[in-house]
Amino acid sequence: MSSRFTDVEFQSAWGQLDEPQLEGGWELFVETMGVTIYRLFDQGSQLYEYKVFGVLATTPELCADVYMDLAYRKHWDKYVKELYEKDFSGQSAIYWEVKYPFPLSNRDYVYVRERRDLEVGGRKISVILARSAPEVACAEVSGVLRVKDYKQSVAMESDGGSGTKVFLNYFDNPGGSIPTWLVNWAAGTGVPGFLTSMQKACSKYSSYCEKK
Numbered sequence: 065m066s067s068r069f070t071d072v073e074f075q076s077a078w079g080q081l082d083e084p085q086l087e088g089g090w091e092l093f094v095e096t097m098g099v100t101i102y103r104l105f106d107q108g109s110q111l112y113e114y115k116v117f118g119v120l121a122t123t124p125e126l127c128a129d130v131y132m133d134l135a136y137r138k139h140w141d142k143y144v145k146e147l148y149e150k151d152f153s154g155q156s157a158i159y160w161e162v163k164y165p166f167p168l169s170n171r172d173y174v175y176v177r178e179r180r181d182l183e184v185g186g187r188k189i190s191v192i193l194a195r196s197a198p199e200v201a202c203a204e205v206s207g208v209l210r211v212k213d214y215k216q217s218v219a220m221e222s223d224g225g226s227g228t229k230v231f232l233n234y235f236d237n238p239g240g241s242i243p244t245w246l247v248n249w250a251a252g253t254g255v256p257g258f259l260t261s262m263q264k265a266c267s268k269y270s271s272y273c274e275k276k
Contacts (some may be wrong), residue, residue: 068176069193077217078182078189080231088192089152097256109213109237114251116183116232118259122266128190130197130266131218132179134158139272140265141258145170157200160209165246171238174202174210189221213237230259 068178073103077084093103099118106113120127130136134147146161152174161172196214204210214236223229232255 068195072222073193073217074180074182074191077193078184078219078221080115080233081189081219081221081229084117084231085114090115091199094252096252098262099256099259101209101251101255103251106235111235112251113235114233114255116230116259118230118256120225120228120230120259120263120266121226122228122263123226124188124190124222126266126269127220127228127230127262128179128181128192130262130269131192131220133269136265136269136272140236140261140268146172153201155197155200157197157202158194159202161205167244168242168246169240170208171203171211172193172208173214173236174198174200175214176200176220185225187221189219191220192218204252209239211238214247 074244076085080081084090084102086270088104090102090104093112093114097118099116101117102115103112104115105111134149136149138144138238143163144160145163149156149158156175157174159172159174161170164170171268173196175194176197179190179192179193182189194214196212198212214234216232216234216236218233220228221229
């Protein structure tokens with residue numbers, strides 16, 4: 065299958081492991097739980113795009129494998145309601161429904177992704193790119209709002225010891241009327257919390273795989 069992403073997109077992701085690209089209006093948003101988050105205001109959507117930098121106490125290979133394992137994520141990510149990859153009229157894509165707090169409607173995503181394990185100047189780097197795929201024929205679900213503008217890139221490599229440097233760049237437009245407090249919580253607390261949960265999930269992955 066041909067790549068849905070370009071070499072330049074992959075290079076842009078891993079290139080920011082060393083030095084974040086913050087020109088053009090990026091601002092420091094929060095530093096918490098060992099994670100630094102920057103944000104950039106998008107005039108068109110009136111929402112923010114985010115860049116996240118942190119270190120996880122696990123190996124890059126394990127971290128990338130856990131990130132890619134959709135079935136396992138349903139065991140450790142409490143905000144996942146549905147998550148699976150399937151063929152939609154000849155196009156492979158991932159369906160993901162996210163739980164939102166009452167009285168807000170859940171959101172769902174239909175997206176494509178690709179992982180590349182790269183060697184760059186002796187460095188081993190895993191990069192995973194994802195974007196919404198409105199071209200995929202997946203019917204919308206009553207009572208659930210479809211997120212049609214979503215993108216995410218993740219780059220991971222060893223921190224030189226037993227940990228993993230992580231760079232995450234993401235934007236999504238959840239649609240509807242989302243309270244400001246929830247948007248700020250998701251970016252400032254939800255993302256660091258997700259990384260912490262993923263780190264715990266990495267420590268339990270081998271046990272999960274043995275039981276499958």
